[in-house]
Amino acid sequence: MRRGILSGKHQGVLSSTLEKLAPVLETTSQWLLTGEGNDIAKSAHPEEDEVAGPPMIDIAGLPSNVEFADVDLLPRAAFVRDVPVYGTAMGSIVKRVEGFQMEPEIVDHVRRPPALNGVKGAYSLIVTGQSMFPLHKDRDLCFVNPHQRPMIDDSVIVFTKHHENDPGQAYIKILKKRTLSSVVVEQLNPPAILEIPLKYVVSVHRVLTMSDLFSI
Numbered sequence: 001m002r003r004g005i006l007s008g009k010h011q012g013v014l015s016s017t018l019e020k021l022a023p024v025l026e027t028t029s030q031w032l033l034t035g036e037g038n039d040i041a042k043s044a045h046p047e048e049d050e051v052a053g054p055p056m057i058d059i060a061g062l063p064s065n066v067e068f069a070d071v072d073l074l075p076r077a078a079f080v081r082d083v084p085v086y087g088t089a090m091g092s093i094v095k096r097v098e099g100f101q102m103e104p105e106i107v108d109h110v111r112r113p114p115a116l117n118g119v120k121g122a123y124s125l126i127v128t129g130q131s132m133f134p135l136h137k138d139r140d141l142c143f144v145n146p147h148q149r150p151m152i153d154d155s156v157i158v159f160t161k162h163h164e165n166d167p168g169q170a171y172i173k174i175l176k177k178r179t180l181s182s183v184v185v186e187q188l189n190p191p192a193i194l195e196i197p198l199k200y201v202v203s204v205h206r207v208l209t210m211s212d213l214f215s216i
Protein backbone atom coordinates (compact mmCIF):
# COMPACT_ATOMS: atom_id res chain seq x y z
CA MET A 1 0.00 0.00 0.00
CA ARG A 2 1.31 3.44 -0.93
CA ARG A 3 2.08 5.39 2.21
CA GLY A 4 0.93 9.00 2.61
CA ILE A 5 2.82 12.11 3.49
CA LEU A 6 2.15 11.56 7.18
CA SER A 7 2.79 7.79 7.17
CA GLY A 8 4.63 6.55 10.25
CA LYS A 9 3.24 9.45 12.29
CA HIS A 10 -0.43 9.53 11.38
CA GLN A 11 -1.45 7.30 14.30
CA GLY A 12 -1.00 10.25 16.63
CA VAL A 13 -2.78 12.75 14.42
CA LEU A 14 -6.46 13.37 15.01
CA SER A 15 -8.71 13.06 12.01
CA SER A 16 -10.18 16.51 12.76
CA THR A 17 -6.70 18.01 12.43
CA LEU A 18 -6.22 16.35 9.05
CA GLU A 19 -9.55 17.68 7.88
CA LYS A 20 -8.41 21.20 8.70
CA LEU A 21 -4.94 20.71 7.22
CA ALA A 22 -6.02 19.13 3.95
CA PRO A 23 -7.65 22.26 2.41
CA VAL A 24 -4.55 24.31 3.23
CA LEU A 25 -2.38 21.76 1.36
CA GLU A 26 -5.02 21.53 -1.39
CA THR A 27 -5.44 17.79 -0.92
CA THR A 28 -7.70 15.37 0.98
CA SER A 29 -7.52 14.07 4.51
CA GLN A 30 -7.67 10.50 3.12
CA TRP A 31 -4.57 11.05 1.02
CA LEU A 32 -2.73 12.59 3.97
CA LEU A 33 -3.69 9.66 6.14
CA THR A 34 -3.25 6.69 3.79
CA GLY A 35 -1.76 7.94 0.56
CA GLU A 36 -4.76 6.56 -1.26
CA GLY A 37 -7.35 8.34 -3.32
CA ASN A 38 -6.98 11.59 -5.22
CA ASP A 39 -4.28 13.93 -3.95
CA ILE A 40 -6.20 16.98 -5.27
CA ALA A 41 -9.06 18.24 -3.17
CA LYS A 42 -12.48 18.23 -4.83
CA SER A 43 -15.21 20.57 -3.74
CA ALA A 44 -18.56 19.23 -2.70
CA HIS A 45 -19.98 21.85 -5.04
CA PRO A 46 -17.98 21.47 -8.28
CA GLU A 47 -19.80 24.36 -9.90
CA GLU A 48 -18.12 26.64 -7.37
CA ASP A 49 -14.67 25.36 -8.39
CA GLU A 50 -14.95 27.04 -11.76
CA VAL A 51 -13.72 30.59 -11.60
CA ALA A 52 -14.85 32.92 -14.34
CA GLY A 53 -11.88 33.53 -16.60
CA PRO A 54 -11.28 36.15 -19.26
CA PRO A 55 -13.73 36.30 -22.16
CA MET A 56 -13.14 34.00 -25.10
CA ILE A 57 -10.91 35.58 -27.73
CA ASP A 58 -11.22 34.78 -31.39
CA ILE A 59 -8.41 34.45 -33.89
CA ALA A 60 -8.52 38.17 -34.73
CA GLY A 61 -7.76 39.05 -31.12
CA LEU A 62 -11.23 40.44 -30.46
CA PRO A 63 -13.82 39.22 -27.93
CA SER A 64 -15.92 36.58 -29.65
CA ASN A 65 -19.14 38.51 -29.02
CA VAL A 66 -17.93 41.57 -30.98
CA GLU A 67 -19.30 42.09 -34.46
CA PHE A 68 -17.74 44.32 -37.07
CA ALA A 69 -19.85 47.30 -38.10
CA ASP A 70 -21.17 47.29 -41.63
CA VAL A 71 -19.19 50.34 -42.73
CA ASP A 72 -17.61 50.98 -46.09
CA LEU A 73 -14.04 52.11 -45.51
CA LEU A 74 -12.73 54.79 -47.82
CA PRO A 75 -9.84 53.72 -50.06
CA ARG A 76 -6.51 55.51 -49.63
CA ALA A 77 -7.03 57.26 -52.96
CA ALA A 78 -10.13 58.98 -51.53
CA PHE A 79 -7.89 61.05 -49.24
CA VAL A 80 -6.68 63.74 -51.61
CA ARG A 81 -3.15 64.94 -50.92
CA ASP A 82 -3.79 68.68 -50.97
CA VAL A 83 -3.46 69.97 -47.40
CA PRO A 84 -0.42 72.28 -47.23
CA VAL A 85 2.25 71.68 -44.61
CA TYR A 86 3.98 74.76 -43.24
CA GLY A 87 7.39 74.21 -41.76
CA THR A 88 8.36 75.76 -38.44
CA ALA A 89 11.59 76.96 -36.94
CA MET A 90 12.63 77.67 -33.38
CA GLY A 91 11.56 81.10 -32.19
CA SER A 92 12.15 83.13 -29.08
CA ILE A 93 11.55 82.03 -25.51
CA VAL A 94 9.81 84.66 -23.40
CA LYS A 95 9.46 84.00 -19.65
CA ARG A 96 9.97 80.25 -20.24
CA VAL A 97 7.28 80.25 -22.94
CA GLU A 98 8.53 78.81 -26.22
CA GLY A 99 7.29 80.09 -29.57
CA PHE A 100 8.19 79.28 -33.16
CA GLN A 101 8.46 80.96 -36.53
CA MET A 102 6.27 79.83 -39.44
CA GLU A 103 8.21 79.27 -42.63
CA PRO A 104 6.50 81.38 -45.33
CA GLU A 105 6.66 78.66 -47.96
CA ILE A 106 4.76 75.38 -48.11
CA VAL A 107 7.18 72.51 -47.48
CA ASP A 108 4.89 69.64 -48.41
CA HIS A 109 1.30 68.45 -48.86
CA VAL A 110 -0.46 65.69 -46.92
CA ARG A 111 -3.68 63.76 -47.42
CA ARG A 112 -6.88 65.51 -46.37
CA PRO A 113 -8.66 63.80 -43.42
CA PRO A 114 -12.47 63.35 -43.71
CA ALA A 115 -13.26 66.20 -41.29
CA LEU A 116 -11.46 68.69 -43.55
CA ASN A 117 -13.26 67.78 -46.76
CA GLY A 118 -14.41 71.00 -48.38
CA VAL A 119 -12.74 73.19 -45.73
CA LYS A 120 -10.98 76.08 -47.44
CA GLY A 121 -7.82 77.33 -45.81
CA ALA A 122 -7.19 74.12 -43.84
CA TYR A 123 -3.51 73.59 -43.19
CA SER A 124 -1.06 71.54 -41.19
CA LEU A 125 2.24 72.29 -39.55
CA ILE A 126 5.16 70.51 -37.97
CA VAL A 127 5.64 71.07 -34.25
CA THR A 128 9.02 72.40 -33.18
CA GLY A 129 10.39 71.81 -29.69
CA GLN A 130 9.13 69.99 -26.59
CA SER A 131 7.16 72.79 -24.95
CA MET A 132 3.85 70.90 -25.29
CA PHE A 133 5.14 67.39 -24.61
CA PRO A 134 3.46 64.93 -24.17
CA LEU A 135 0.39 66.47 -25.85
CA HIS A 136 2.46 67.41 -28.90
CA LYS A 137 5.92 66.03 -29.49
CA ASP A 138 8.72 67.56 -31.52
CA ARG A 139 8.14 66.88 -35.26
CA ASP A 140 4.47 65.98 -34.75
CA LEU A 141 2.14 66.89 -37.62
CA CYS A 142 -0.91 68.93 -36.58
CA PHE A 143 -4.01 69.75 -38.63
CA VAL A 144 -5.86 73.06 -38.29
CA ASN A 145 -9.33 74.23 -39.30
CA PRO A 146 -9.03 78.03 -39.29
CA HIS A 147 -12.82 78.46 -39.36
CA GLN A 148 -13.57 76.47 -36.20
CA ARG A 149 -13.81 78.60 -33.07
CA PRO A 150 -11.49 77.33 -30.32
CA MET A 151 -13.00 76.48 -26.95
CA ILE A 152 -11.38 76.72 -23.52
CA ASP A 153 -8.86 73.87 -22.97
CA ASP A 154 -8.46 73.29 -26.71
CA SER A 155 -5.00 73.03 -28.19
CA VAL A 156 -4.51 76.13 -30.35
CA ILE A 157 -2.10 77.94 -32.64
CA VAL A 158 -1.82 81.61 -31.68
CA PHE A 159 -0.26 83.93 -34.27
CA THR A 160 1.16 87.22 -32.99
CA LYS A 161 2.65 90.30 -34.58
CA HIS A 162 4.04 93.23 -32.61
CA HIS A 163 4.59 95.76 -35.40
CA GLU A 164 4.03 96.18 -39.12
CA ASN A 165 7.38 94.77 -40.19
CA ASP A 166 7.37 91.99 -37.59
CA PRO A 167 7.59 88.57 -39.35
CA GLY A 168 5.42 87.25 -36.55
CA GLN A 169 5.62 84.61 -33.86
CA ALA A 170 3.40 81.56 -33.38
CA TYR A 171 2.62 79.52 -30.28
CA ILE A 172 1.09 76.06 -29.96
CA LYS A 173 -0.47 76.06 -26.49
CA ILE A 174 -3.68 75.29 -24.59
CA LEU A 175 -6.31 78.03 -24.54
CA LYS A 176 -7.18 78.82 -20.91
CA LYS A 177 -9.02 82.15 -21.02
CA ARG A 178 -10.26 84.96 -23.23
CA THR A 179 -10.75 88.46 -21.87
CA LEU A 180 -11.69 91.76 -23.45
CA SER A 181 -8.01 92.65 -23.66
CA SER A 182 -6.02 89.40 -23.88
CA VAL A 183 -5.72 85.72 -24.68
CA VAL A 184 -4.33 83.46 -21.94
CA VAL A 185 -2.61 80.21 -22.91
CA GLU A 186 -0.86 77.42 -21.04
CA GLN A 187 2.42 75.68 -21.79
CA LEU A 188 3.13 72.18 -20.44
CA ASN A 189 6.92 71.88 -20.50
CA PRO A 190 8.14 73.72 -18.54
CA PRO A 191 4.80 74.70 -17.00
CA ALA A 192 4.01 78.33 -17.79
CA ILE A 193 1.13 80.71 -18.44
CA LEU A 194 1.32 83.40 -21.10
CA GLU A 195 -1.10 86.34 -21.35
CA ILE A 196 -0.99 87.89 -24.82
CA PRO A 197 -2.56 91.32 -25.34
CA LEU A 198 -5.20 91.21 -28.07
CA LYS A 199 -3.55 94.04 -29.95
CA TYR A 200 -0.72 91.62 -30.80
CA VAL A 201 -2.93 88.61 -31.65
CA VAL A 202 -3.44 88.04 -35.37
CA SER A 203 -5.45 84.83 -35.06
CA VAL A 204 -6.21 81.85 -32.81
CA HIS A 205 -6.76 78.54 -34.60
CA ARG A 206 -7.89 75.24 -33.11
CA VAL A 207 -5.65 72.19 -33.49
CA LEU A 208 -7.83 69.22 -34.41
CA THR A 209 -7.73 65.99 -32.43
CA MET A 210 -7.71 62.51 -33.97
CA SER A 211 -11.41 62.20 -33.11
CA ASP A 212 -12.10 65.49 -34.89
CA LEU A 213 -10.20 64.45 -37.99
CA PHE A 214 -11.98 61.15 -38.46
CA SER A 215 -15.35 62.12 -36.98
CA ILE A 216 -15.19 59.58 -34.15
